[in-house]
Amino acid sequence: MLxxxxxxxxxxxxxxxxxxVYIILAVTVVNWLDRPPIWIEVPVYLVLGFLWMLPxxxxxxxxxxxxxxxxxxxxxxxxx
Numbered sequence: 001m002l003x004x005x006x007x008x009x010x011x012x013x014x015x016x017x018x019x020x021v022y023i024i025l026a027v028t029v030v031n032w033l034d035r036p037p038i039w040i041e042v043p044v045y046l047v048l049g050f051l052w053m054l055p056x057x058x059x060x061x062x063x064x065x066x067x068x069x070x071x072x073x074x075x076x077x078x079x080x
Contacts (some may be wrong), residue, residue: 002059008065011063022052029064 002010026048030041053060062068 004069007059007061008063011056011059014059018070019052 026045030044030048035041036044040078
């Protein structure tokens with residue numbers, strides 16, 4: 001299992017670099033289909049929009065929460 005900081009950095013890298021590259025590739029592939037009708041194109045984009053995140057599900061789990069590995073000092077309020 002990846003450490004919290006590693007998952008956090010990897011999730012940023014995926015969102016800032018990987019996702020735009022994936023979007024460009026998805027649009028290119030759909031355009032190669034010789035511009036299908038809109039009733040086919042919309043579901044294709046919806047499916048592709050969900051497919052990108054499936055392999056990275058474990059990276060994003062818990063990233064928005066506080067670092068579980070960081071010890072909290074007694075008497076100090078939890079950080080937000």
